Amino acid sequence: MSGSKTDRLMSGIQPTGHVHIGNYEGAIANWATLQDEYRSFYSIVDYHAVTVEYPVEELPGRVLDMATWLLAAGIDPERATVFVQSDVTRHTELGWLFNTVTPMGELGRMTQFKEKSKAHTSNINVGLFDYPVLQAADILIYRASVVPVGEDQAQHLELSRDIARA
DSSP: OOOTTTEEEEEEOOOOSSSOHHHHHIIHHHHHHHHTTTTEEEEHEEEEHSSSOGGGGGGGHHHHHHHHHHHHTTTOOEEEEEGGGGGGGGHHHHHHHHHHTTHHHHHTTTTHHHHHHTTTTTOOOOOHHHHHHHHHHHHHTTTBBOOOOOOGGHHHHHHHHHHHOO
């Protein structure tokens, strides 16, 4: 990727536990480099993290741990915006509006929803189903033209484009 500081980049990471080499190599180390190429927005996406069962009492500590990891890995708040998703109410407000233009059939086709539903049979919830709509809000609220995501999120990006058009 090669961009300019006028191009906006948005990406998020869930505070779901201990950072592992996959998180570091796949996202965090990349973000440290990309913050010099783009106007970068990096979010600790705590609302996305609560779509599967988790120890509620651990979430605040996990958010703090993730913020610590991001800063330790070289994400510089002077060169990139780093924030916690739930601290910016516009994410859920825009997500709600996007719900009104997103067909349920499109959400039902999302591979990640199907896979996570199989893995978490006792907790198939609306948040898990609606995850891509909130992700679209996360991206579009910053008018991001660059969204580095894993392969498992590519289908969500396509849906984000459709939602933006609607």
